[in-house]
Amino acid sequence: MEVVVGTYDPLLLGFQLIRNPDNEKSFRFEPKFVDRGHAGCVKSVVCDQEGSILASGSTDESIRLFSLKDHRELGSLHQHEGSVTSLTFCGNTHMLSASEDKTICVYDCKTWECLKVLKGHKGTVNSISVHPSGRLAMSVSKDKHLRTWNLVTGRSAYVTHIKEDATLIKWSPSGDCYALVIGNKIVLYKLATASLSCTLELPRPVLAIQFLTEKYLVAGGEFDGIRVFDIEKETCIQTVSGHESRVKAIEVVCNPFPDEDSKCLLVFSVSSDGDLRAWSFNRDNFEEEASLLARYEMNGRPTCLTVSYPGKLSHSKKNTETEQKVQEKQEDHDISEQRPRDSGVEPTKKKIKKKKKGSSKKKKKPVDGEETTTAQPSELHEDEDEEMEKST
DSSP states (O other), rough: OOOEEEEEESSSEEEEEEEEEEEEEOOOOOOOOEOOOOOSSSEEEOOOOSSEEEEEETTTTTTEEETTTTTTEEEOOOOSSSOOOEEEHHHHHHEEEEETTOEEEEEEETTTTTTEEOOOOOOOOOEEEEOSSEEEEHHHHHHEEEEEEEETTEEEEEEEOOOSOOEEEEEEEEEEEEEEEEETTTEEEEETTTOOEEEEEEESSSEEEEEEESSSEEEEEEESEEEETTTTTTEEEEEEESSSOEEEEEEEEEETTTTSOOEEEEEEETTSSSEEEEEEETTTTTTTTOOOEEEEOOOEEEEEEEEEOOGGGTTOOOOHHHHHHHHHHHHTTTTTTOEEEEEEEOOOEOOOOOOOTOSSSSSOGGGGGOOOOOOOOOGOOOOOOOOOOOOO
16 A cells, blocks of 8 residues: 655655555554656655556646556656645556646546546636536636536536635535635535535635545544544534644545454544544444554645555445436436525525527527536547637
8 A cells, every 4th residue: 555645845745555574453554656757846646546557737837647556656747837735546457636627637647648627607717517427517717616527528517606716625425525625624425416404614725635434524634633423414423633733635445454343434534734644433333432553754845645555445335326317317317407596605606597499599508518418537528619628
């Protein structure tokens, strides 16, 4: 299991989480590599689902690619004209990148060709997240809008005005809900109804969140400790103390020891003072106190974190069912025609009108070519969308 940390300095630091030979229940972080290839602060690092490819995005406007199997650089991507703010993989076939240049790029992971440039945001794109089905992606921007993208046409399916600057967005493991981070609030919405599920408020700004399961979420930031929340009860059930500085990034590995009959779930966290930690949770009882599994104090100021491990995304067993649900909802326009009920965020959505059968009257196109259709990400190259730009 390999952990990669990006820093302000700018560095990529690689560590291996290994068992101590004297005690199989004891672990430690072993430094693996240091990379100094970026010319600016590393803003995002991510691994693909197989844990074989590492991508890092920086303020130097580049994305660097590495093979974690033999620890060699594969090359770099220079599609953006601004800092790369967020990276995410769509399975093992595509990668998405967001930037301060207001765009999102979609790449083919075999050729690393830029297949689409998704346009629509009017400000820096802060964060992107791909639905577990691979059919949808969501992005939030400094323009105070949330956009849902159809990953076939490369078009914005619909737009939500959230009236505040959201810094993070995350889908739940099954894709039944999603979470937005807005300042010191975590706002969760149900996908089926697009209605507000709950709002979790913390004393200071939230900098990192991850779903543990559909019911539980972990958060870190400029407040004390790492907070574990029961979403249904809307309560903090545990505060994991240890970090003395703000927690910058969190990653979750739900099945770290597949060959063992273990109820363990691992949470990796890193704080701005260089304190890297691995925590062990009981998957059957998140109220049980988490135990510190390993710790490493590094030089530099960490900004982001990722874990290379094939099983880290295996905690969702409903992806097939979710794909079917999403397809039905898209076809019926259930998502785009629902408006979230009143909340602290007060989102409003731009509705998409359906065309009447047999009507020859021309209608105005939705904003930015918005529509909702369903298809597989592998068909991205087949769409000839004039609004998007192909990499040369």
